[in-house]
Amino acid sequence: MSSIFRSDAPSAGERVVVRRRYGEVTSDVIGHVLSLDPLVVRPQEVGGYPSALDAIEIPAEDIQIIKRLSPRMVRNSDIRAIEVASARANPAHPQAWSADSQWFMRAGADPCAIPLGRSAAFAPPPLAEITDFFRAAGLPVRLLLPERLGRAAEKFLDTGWELGPEEILVACKLDGQSSGQPGTSSGSRDSSGTHSTSGDSSGGRLGEDGAGKLWLEVSSHPTQSELTATLAWAQSRGATGAFARGLTLPGFSEHHRYRYATMPNSR
Known part of the structure; x- marks a missing residue:
């Protein structure tokens, strides 16, 4: 545990x-x-x-x-799907996969390395490779650790690491019919294996989870009318689920938890 x-x-x-x-x-x-x-x-x-x-x-x-435990049973694959969708909804430069294709590293607005590979929870994290990536970008080494997916990395978080607060990701299914026309977002896969969707709105961005499902990441704390409009916009483009980090939203429930870990003086 x-x-x-x-x-x-x-x-x-x-x-x-x-x-x-x-x-x-x-x-x-x-x-x-x-x-x-x-x-x-x-x-x-x-x-x-x-x-x-x-x-x-x-x-x-x-x-x-x-x-x-979480209020509902959530599989590791469910956690990974949303974290992959989040990474793809927020493309960054530079970005890269580790040599073993288990950790995804990105700079940008939320620079961090994330254990997204199917075996990342069971193998030691490639800390040397992660450190080299962030130093080359002029950034401190920072890990995003979703619960269970980051299990192997936890063993390496000695007193030299700064562990951020426990945060909650909430999610919901989009089962209803939106007022827009159903469809799919257009996008492209680059050489690093990430996916960039062309659709976004003032309330969120779309990302694909690696299994063909499109998700909306709500990026700000909207009013009820703004949230309704953003969810309808996402459904009209084929999204089947929505999630948000650190927000309390009507109709959303806790999916999983995560923490950031930063290595001080690692820039």
Whole structure:
């Protein structure tokens, strides 16, 4: 379990994982907290919804770890899809993939290296290569660590790194019909493997997630009418989902968390 995400104490109603002793072995229980003293958890059904199964009371002496989870079950591939869409919605120069194609490095308005490859969560990050990229750009070394995808990098964040606050990415599906004409955005793939969409609006930009799905990234805190117009604009261009970083928006729910880590004096 990650040590830099969801370390705050859970509350009743939240979804958690509890590692407990069960006889001579340990087992994990994933479910929703009904009470904290004593700890009573109702196991979840598939997808993270509350289950109709009987609640389980876990004695305090059997609890090894209790950790908050996202409100709904989110797969690593779901997190990666949105982070890829975000990278493609915000093209930057210079930008490059690491030699092993696991980390994407970019300068621009939000300079950082992001673990976007399918194996990035399981292998040490190429810190020497990342450092060379940012030094060549005259920028400090900065990592964007989505929870779970950045798991391998966490082991290398010793006291020499500055770890930013835990932030939340929210998302929603765009299932309704917009007032515009359905269609797809035009774009081009460059040699680094990123995708640039031609469509944007004052409220956000479009990015493709690598699996053919188009997402809207909401880039500012809009009024309700502005948000409605931006979502309709995105749907008219074929977007099937929307997300935002660090914003609270109606109809959006928590998808995953992320943190930035910066190496001081690395410019």
